[in-house]
Amino acid sequence: MQQYDIVIIGGGPAGLAAAIKAKEEGIDSILILERDKSFGGILNQCIHNGFGLHTFKEELTGPEYAQRFIDKVEEAKIQYKLNTMVIDINEKKIITAVNDEDGILEIQAKAIILAMGCRERPRGAINIPGSRCAGIYTAGTAQKFVNIEGEMPGKEVVILGSGDIGLIMARRMTLEGAKVKAVVELMPYSGGLKRNIVQCLDDFNIPLRLAHTVTKIEGKDRVTGVTISKVDKNLKPIKGTEEYIACDTLLLSVGLLPENELSRTAGVKLGVTGGPEVDERMGTNVEGIFACGNVLHVHDLVDFVTEESYNAGKNASDYVKGKKVEEYKVELFTGEGVGYTVPKFIHKNNIGNGVDVRFRVRNVYKDSYISVYFDDTREIYKKKRVLAPGEMETVKLTEEMFGKYPDCKSITVKIEGIL
Numbered sequence: 415m416q417q418y419d420i421v422i423i424g425g426g427p428a429g430l431a432a433a434i435k436a437k438e439e440g441i442d443s444i445l446i447l448e449r450d451k452s453f454g455g456i457l458n459q460c461i462h463n464g465f466g467l468h469t470f471k472e473e474l475t476g477p478e479y480a481q482r483f484i485d486k487v488e489e490a491k492i493q494y495k496l497n498t499m500v501i502d503i504n505e506k507k508i509i510t511a512v513n514d515e516d517g518i519l520e521i522q523a524k525a526i527i528l529a530m531g532c533r534e535r536p537r538g539a540i541n542i543p544g545s546r547c548a549g550i551y552t553a554g555t556a557q558k559f560v561n562i563e564g565e566m567p568g569k570e571v572v573i574l575g576s577g578d579i580g581l582i583m584a585r586r587m588t589l590e591g592a593k594v595k596a597v598v599e600l601m602p603y604s605g606g607l608k609r610n611i612v613q614c615l616d617d618f619n620i621p622l623r624l625a626h627t628v629t630k631i632e633g634k635d636r637v638t639g640v641t642i643s644k645v646d647k648n649l650k651p652i653k654g655t656e657e658y659i660a661c662d663t664l665l666l667s668v669g670l671l672p673e674n675e676l677s678r679t680a681g682v683k684l685g686v687t688g689g690p691e692v693d694e695r696m697g698t699n700v701e702g703i704f705a706c707g708n709v710l711h712v713h714d715l716v717d718f719v720t721e722e723s724y725n726a727g728k729n730a731s732d733y734v735k736g737k738k739v740e741e742y743k744v745e746l747f748t749g750e751g752v753g754y755t756v757p758k759f760i761h762k763n764n765i766g767n768g769v770d771v772r773f774r775v776r777n778v779y780k781d782s783y784i785s786v787y788f789d790d791t792r793e794i795y796k797k798k799r800v801l802a803p804g805e806m807e808t809v810k811l812t813e814e815m816f817g818k819y820p821d822c823k824s825i826t827v828k829i830e831g832i833l
């Protein structure tokens with residue numbers, strides 16, 4: 415059986431950054447396993463710009479951003495296998511993978527970094543009534559067709575879901591000559607970044623139909639139209655509000671799910687994000703297994719993926735070198751308005767230069783406050799003009815704060831002053 419100090423599953427931006435950091439930390443025995451024929455993950459099909467503003471202070475396209483990390487992996491001579499699908503990880507950190515050249519491979523790792531990204535929710539997950547005709551794609555599949563294969567999925571398009579992928583595809587399809595008739599969103603607000611609403615919809619006069627959903631798909635062999643309906647405050651369609659839109663294509667952008675089948679087989683505990691529960695080291699409940707990137711929680715900006723993955727790479731290296739963290743850790747909880755936090759636990763002897771706690775809010779809140787409580791004492795109270803589920807928020811917890819509450823058992827992040 416082959417043996418490596420650190421094996422990284424996935425060669426998207428998360429896996430690449432984790433590998434580079436581990437190498438910088440002095441680990442030579444590293445292997446990246448990637449199922450695709452090239453590195454870069456989802457960035458390869460994101461040919462729009464807007465990547466790297468935080469990391470490089472430049473606006474790069476997805477492939478340009480990824481290439482900077484691919485070059486570093488090559489320069490550092492980090493070992494990798496492309497076209498290699500990992501099919502199992504067990505609790506002893508034995509990885510089973512398969513590819514054309516080696517057949518079935520078994521690899522023993524001292525530490526594993528999970529960086530498998532996420533996948534899109536398909537039509538089956540939302541049960542839209544209607545025929546099973548052609549012309550229904552997830553937005554990411556359509557993006558791959560247009561940007562990589564050079565094929566147009568359709569000419570008259572309705573998009574369900576206004577997260578970033580839906581918004582970006584509305585612009586992309588328009589630029590390629592399609593007519594995007596509407597972006598339909600179940601919630602009363604968009605799930606995407608504000609900048610994407612402006613640059614992808616407003617600039618192209620594409621209507622955003624908030625608090626609406628698709629209630630019927632029509633067409634025999636190919637989609638001929640969809641019916642949309644307004645929804646009430648319980649998100650149920652309101653009778654009598656049906657509206658027919660003729661189209662030949664329906665794109666679904668209805669959420670991303672962290673890709674965690676392998677995490678489960680390894681015994682990793684998953685949390686509310688659908689990804690592993692991690693501590694400040696990005697360490698999971700299984701000693702020596704770390705996670706970073708979209709496999710952990712869905713990110714809006716790749717820059718945060720990179721930061722988080724450097725952290726995972728550093729800590730996996732420390733683990734291999736035998737650095738121990740104390741058993742005792744503080745647990746993070748969510749209060750009103752907050753959906754989840756990453757990390758879920760913090761070791762008090764490992765605060766370093768502070769711990770960035772990332773989270774998303776549950777709704778749109780105006781003129782409210784992000785509050786952080788150490789047990790019952792409020793330590794952070796930060797006013798925010800607007801908070802929205804589409805934008806990830808961060809609070810930094812410092813060593814000084816932990817110093818003030820040496821016996822603290824729990825930390826709660828919540829939104830206060832909600833009108």
Ligand SMILES: Cc1cc2nc3c(=O)[nH]c(=O)nc-3n(C[C@H](O)[C@H](O)[C@H](O)COP(=O)(O)OP(=O)(O)OC[C@H]3O[C@@H](n4cnc5c(N)ncnc54)[C@H](O)[C@@H]3O)c2cc1C
Pocket residue numbers: 423424425426427428429447448449450453454455456457460462463464465466498499500501529530531532554557578579582673676706707708709712713714715716717719
């Ligand atoms: C359409 C879209 C638009 C976006 N736009 C922006 C933007 O404008 N600006 C921005 O900053 N961010 C944007 N993002 C977000 C950013 O691209 C992602 O957050 C980032 O790509 C996540 O990186 P990752 O490495 O965690 O996952 P991925 O990029 O998904 O990489 C995961 C990798 O793991 C591999 N893998 C999975 N399972 C296995 C397995 N079993 N064996 C081997 N390999 C495996 C996959 O093939 C893939 O290469 C966008 C994302 C999408 C989807």
